[in-house]
Amino acid sequence: MSVNSWVVYLFEVESSQLVEAELRDAILEDQLEDWENHWQPELWSAMLRLKAQGVWPVKQESAHWNWQDKIQSIRSLLAYRTFCITCGGMTQGMMQVDLTKSARIESQKGKPIVYIDYLENAPWNRPTLNNPARYRNVGTLLIRAAIELSRAEGFKGRIGLHSLPQSNNFYASKCGMTDLGPDSDCQNLRYFEMTIDQARSFLEVPKE
Amino acid sequence: MTGKRTMTLNLTDAEMSALEELSARKDLNKTAVLRQALRLYQLIEARVEAGEKLYFESETTREKAEVMFL
Numbered sequence: 001m002s003v004n005s006w007v008v009y010l011f012e013v014e015s016s017q018l019v020e021a022e023l024r025d026a027i028l029e030d031q032l033e034d035w036e037n038h039w040q041p042e043l044w045s046a047m048l049r050l051k052a053q054g055v056w057p058v059k060q061e062s063a064h065w066n067w068q069d070k071i072q073s074i075r076s077l078l079a080y081r082t083f084c085i086t087c088g089g090m091t092q093g094m095m096q097v098d099l100t101k102s103a104r105i106e107s108q109k110g111k112p113i114v115y116i117d118y119l120e121n122a123p124w125n126r127p128t129l130n131n132p133a134r135y136r137n138v139g140t141l142l143i144r145a146a147i148e149l150s151r152a153e154g155f156k157g158r159i160g161l162h163s164l165p166q167s168n169n170f171y172a173s174k175c176g177m178t179d180l181g182p183d184s185d186c187q188n189l190r191y192f193e194m195t196i197d198q199a200r201s202f203l204e205v206p207k208e
Numbered sequence: 209m210t211g212k213r214t215m216t217l218n219l220t221d222a223e224m225s226a227l228e229e230l231s232a233r234k235d236l237n238k239t240a241v242l243r244q245a246l247r248l249y250q251l252i253e254a255r256v257e258a259g260e261k262l263y264f265e266s267e268t269t270r271e272k273a274e275v276m277f278l
Contacts, residue, residue: 002211077247077250077251077254078243078246078247078250078251079247079248079250079251099244099247100244100247100248100251108235110233110234111234111235112234112236112244153240153243154236154237154239154240155236155240156235
């Protein structure tokens with residue numbers, strides 16, 4: 001299996017500098033090992049640390065996601081694609097997308113979209129767990145990758161997703177996606193979609 | 209993204225018309241329509257092979273009709 005990679009830049013909070021990272025169009029064994037051996041222990045220790053400090057940690061709504069099971073279930077299926085960002089020898093973010101879903105916004109209803117099944121940031125990059133976060137920009141770069149994939153597949157930048165409540169504001173404000181409201185067919189999670197014009201605007205706006 | 213290979217596809221007039229109609233309706237070029245069709249075909253085949261069933265459900269009546277997949 002051939003894996004493509006691109007140089008991207010994350011904002012390292014501690015040094016206030018952009019640092020070189022790598023975006024890859026695959027989640028490989030290395031990422032799953034990072035998830036199991038680093039993400040999971042860090043997630044639970046951060047929650048315990050916050051509790052010990054008397055801070056009730058913000059519920060981590062993706063805590064039950066098991067990336068090993070997810071990747072195993074889609075292996076060799078053309079309908080799904082995966083991406084990751086690595087920096088400093090560690091996986092910083094992962095995303096799984098589905099290429100078989102259709103748009104819901106009236107102006108593009110029925111047209112194919114890149115639907116983001118799962119997008120997750122490493123625990124140390126989440127301000128709710130680790131403040132200040134280690135790296136910023138991970139989510140934005142993965143959204144950008146979804147838009148670029150949408151364009152490469154002829155979907156012209158259209159993307160969609162169901163957002164966990166903690167991320168609603170990110171998709172609405174930072175990504176400029178249209179909020180179509182809670183979806184009773186998907187645990188009442190809010191459904192967000194990006195049009196061709198919104199995708200163009202997102203790509204044009206310089207990110208920090 | 210990954211390397212691509214080229215093939216010649218022979219279609220009847222009716223098949224070409226259907227492809228062109230889908231291409232217009234989905235706002236995709238013909239190659240993208242066929243790649244999309246292949247993704248769906250493979251996905252459905254894998255899920256049916258794993259023992260799942262494929263249904264169409266009427267939005268109004270909620271009536272379900274199983275699609276036989278050969």
